[in-house]
């Protein structure tokens with residue numbers, strides 16, 4: 001490994017006693033917060049000054065959530081968008097709207113976030129794990145193999161900033177009469193062959209939690225084209241009813257087919273302005289992350305013993321993560337130690353890179369449901385050999401560019 005790199009390294013590695021590349025810890029991930037400015041402040045203040053923090057009615061509603069939904073319809077090119085309280089609830093609401101209930105199977109990829117399983121189980125349905133492939137997302141082959149008589153929905157997770165072969169998965173789902181829910185919580189703004197992820201299936205969701213490309217601290221968005229699904233989502237996200245034009249629940253006059261069990265997951269009118277200010281920065285943030293990620297990727301792609309995640313369409317990558325796979329655990333650990341010695345480290349919750357081992361995924365073909373997560377890998381040898389370098393890389397103007405920051409370990413378990 002060292003031989004191939006010597007032309008790029010002028011002095012000794014820090015781990016061998018050389019001078020570290022960095023002396024200061026990297027800034028925390030959570031790219032959106034680095035882009036907070038007067039815009040966020042101004043929009044939030046408008047709501048506070050208007051004393052109207054509830055989106056549906058109040059003395060002088062500023063319609064921030066409405067404007068945010070409008071932006072999403074425009075950006076994603078969909079007919080409907082619905083702001084909700086979190087990505088987790090967006091998944092639950094979407095599955096409920098798709099009619100998932102006890103006894104139904106929802107196919108989910110092995111590499112996921114706990115909310116994906118959580119949403120299925122809370123509906124009394126059965127999560128059925130599907131292997132991932134070299135894209136680190138659902139394997140189309142295994143997906144088709146796993147479809148059974150009780151399968152109702154496939155929950156595709158566009159994990160770590162980009163999709164796998166979503167076109168093929170959507171095709172297979174259609175062939176078998178399955179509905180498709182796309183989880184774009186980690187890939188807001190990603191595309192596949194020019195088409196936004198989240199628009200290949202029946203419903204797409206994103207999250208505005210702190211570690212996502214853009215953030216309002218909390219919040220989520222559901223997007224879809226189908227009006228019937230939208231109306232079901234609306235009822236479920238609120239109190240189980242539609243609302244009239246002044247935001248009052250239509251408890252007696254609401255169309256009966258949209259009388260549902262609501263889960264009280266409305267978007268706050270204080271979340272709306274934050275996400276609205278942030279959505280205008282989504283492209284800049286993703287472009288900065290992508291540029292830095294691919295800079296690093298190109299530098300390490302020829303290093304012996306390391307291989308990289310398969311990316312079908314690099315242009316559609318948000319750049320949120322760089323995933324690397326090592327030949328053996330020793331190389332993985334050495335690489336990790338060498339990077340840390342170079343000062344590639346963060347403070348507090350910031351983690352510039354992290355191993356699957358550190359996340360608690362220690363075996364091949366292991367299902368390990370941790371306190372808050374589940375990872376199931378079948379990649380011919382990941383477990384401790386798998387390392388993720390997480391370039392939540394942004395040029396804030398305050399840090400040298402590229403600055404490499406991270407999604408925390410918490411993202412996966």
Ligand SMILES: Cc1ncc(COP(=O)(O)O)c(C=O)c1O
Nearest residue numbers: 086087088113115185186207209
């Ligand atoms: C893939 C994925 N789905 C869903 C969620 C849930 O989003 P939230 O934290 O907004 O509930 C997350 C959050 O980390 C996620 O990474």
